Amino acid sequence: MQPWPRTEEEARAVQDLLRAQVVAEPGPASPATVAGLDVAYSADDDRLAAAVVVLDAADLTVRDTAVVRGKPAFPYVPGLFAFREVPALLDALGKLTVRPEVLICDGHGLAHPRRFGLAAHLGVLTGLPSFGVGKTRLVGEWAPVGETRGSRSALVDGGEPVGAVLRTQTGVKPVFVSVGHRIDLDTACALTLRLAPRYRLPETTRAADRVCRDLLG
DNA sequence: GCGACAG
DNA sequence: ATCTTGTCGC
Numbered sequence A: 001m002q003p004w005p006r007t008e009e010e011a012r013a014v015q016d017l018l019r020a021q022v023v024a025e026p027g028p029a030s031p032a033t034v035a036g037l038d039v040a041y042s043a044d045d046d047r048l049a050a051a052v053v054v055l056d057a058a059d060l061t062v063r064d065t066a067v068v069r070g071k072p073a074f075p076y077v078p079g080l081f082a083f084r085e086v087p088a089l090l091d092a093l094g095k096l097t098v099r100p101e102v103l104i105c106d107g108h109g110l111a112h113p114r115r116f117g118l119a120a121h122l123g124v125l126t127g128l129p130s131f132g133v134g135k136t137r138l139v140g141e142w143a144p145v146g147e148t149r150g151s152r153s154a155l156v157d158g159g160e161p162v163g164a165v166l167r168t169q170t171g172v173k174p175v176f177v178s179v180g181h182r183i184d185l186d187t188a189c190a191l192t193l194r195l196a197p198r199y200r201l202p203e204t205t206r207a208a209d210r211v212c213r214d215l216l217g
Numbered sequence B: 001g002c003g004a005c006a007g
Numbered sequence C: 001a002t003c004t005t006g007t008c009g010c
Helices: A008-021 A082-094 A118-126 A185-195 A203-214
Strands: A033-041 A048-056 A062-070 A102-105 A130-134 A152-157 A160-166 A175-181
Touching: A008 A082, A008 A118, A033 A082, A033 A203, A048 A082, A048 A203, A062 A082, A062 A203, A082 A118, A102 A118, A102 A185, A118 A130, A118 A175, A130 A185, A160 A185, A175 A185
Parallel strands: A033 A102, A102 A130
Antiparallel strands: A033 A048, A048 A062, A130 A175, A152 A160, A160 A175
């Protein structure tokens, strides 16, 4: 992605162009490796650190870690969030020696105004299966989610299902799971639950968050 | 015009 | 995202 958009209009045009490349398919139900991606920012919002941590999906042990420092590539604008972190995340992905089979992003995939959030964006650019696990909603409505771990409710926007509101821990606020590229929602939710045996967020996200956070502080 | 608004 | 103390609970 050489000509990085410089205006919101250009960014939206890029999304409208790339979203046509999203592939909907079953996806790996039992991947051997899964990657968590996250970015941390300095207080002044001038610098950032992006991290990718690859875990063994069987025992959640760390197989590889890559982290890079850089600057935000775009201002934060809801709906255009990916343009801010994608360059740094691609740099980090390029430093990996272990190829992850699935990318798990901190944000949304198709649960986006134009159905092309960060997870979908990274999936298309890398060609890897990807999905997003967000902490808060960007778009959509949903019916109350059951209180027990594993309960889920359809996330619907504009009359169409765009993701799931999934309870990863009983009695804890649910997360927002949405498909990005080359994977289906049920598989994404199953993987998310498998990766979150104890905490609200999947270990992939927690591991990446911790790594980029201390490379900054 | 008034909210909502991934990280 | 980040700025920030204490506090309630297991």
